[in-house]
Amino acid sequence: MRLSQLLTKNRVILDLQAQTKDEAIDELLQSLMNSGEVKNPVEFVKSVEAREKLESTGIGSGVAIPHGITDAVRSVVCTMGISKRGIDFGALDGKSVHFIFLLGIPKGEAREYLSLLAHICRLFRDEEWRRQITHLASVDRLIELIIEREMTIS
Numbered sequence: 001m002r003l004s005q006l007l008t009k010n011r012v013i014l015d016l017q018a019q020t021k022d023e024a025i026d027e028l029l030q031s032l033m034n035s036g037e038v039k040n041p042v043e044f045v046k047s048v049e050a051r052e053k054l055e056s057t058g059i060g061s062g063v064a065i066p067h068g069i070t071d072a073v074r075s076v077v078c079t080m081g082i083s084k085r086g087i088d089f090g091a092l093d094g095k096s097v098h099f100i101f102l103l104g105i106p107k108g109e110a111r112e113y114l115s116l117l118a119h120i121c122r123l124f125r126d127e128e129w130r131r132q133i134t135h136l137a138s139v140d141r142l143i144e145l146i147i148e149r150e151m152t153i154s
Contacts, residue, residue: 001116003101003119003150004131005081006077006078006146007079007143007146009140010031011032011035011078011080012032013027013031013077014136016028016082016083016084016087016100018081018087020087021087021089023062024081025066025143028039028100029044029045032079035077036074037077038071039071040072043070044068045068045114047072047104050068050100052066056089056090058089058091059091061127062086062095062098062099062102062130063097063098063100063121063124064087064089064091064097064099064105066068066102066103067102067105068105071115073106076103076112078104079101081102082099082100082136083096083097083098083100084134086098086099098134100124115145119150122153123141133145
């Protein structure tokens with residue numbers, strides 16, 4: 001599964017206003033609510049919070065992937081936010097997070113989940129590319145650049 005298959009105009013926030021991890025998760029959750037894919041928002045948030053308590057999903061290089069594996073979603077869902085100022089996510093490298101992907105994965109789809117995590121990590125490994133997309137003004141352009149990058153790393 002490719003990231004570009006999951007992102008739509010209303011599932012990307014180019015300028016997150018959140019200042020904390022919890023605020024970021026809430027802001028991103030709102031972009032998923034209109035999709036109809038989240039059956040139970042309360043349970044979805046609980047699953048994400050439970051995962052964060054185990055260990056931060058700030059994986060380093062300015063990227064965080066908070067997620068929940070739960071039957072509160074109908075299918076794999078993803079929303080992306082960019083924080084220009086950065087958010088303390090307790091990332092493994094101690095740096096602020098600028099790219100946050102909120103994922104919901106139905107129980108029983110662990111294979112898709114692991115594949116998507118690895119895919120996002122490969123996409124966002126390059127520092128110059130991350131810098132390039134940080135200040136984009138168009139969601140359409142961001143998705144175009146993600147598609148282009150997906151073709152080069154496949």
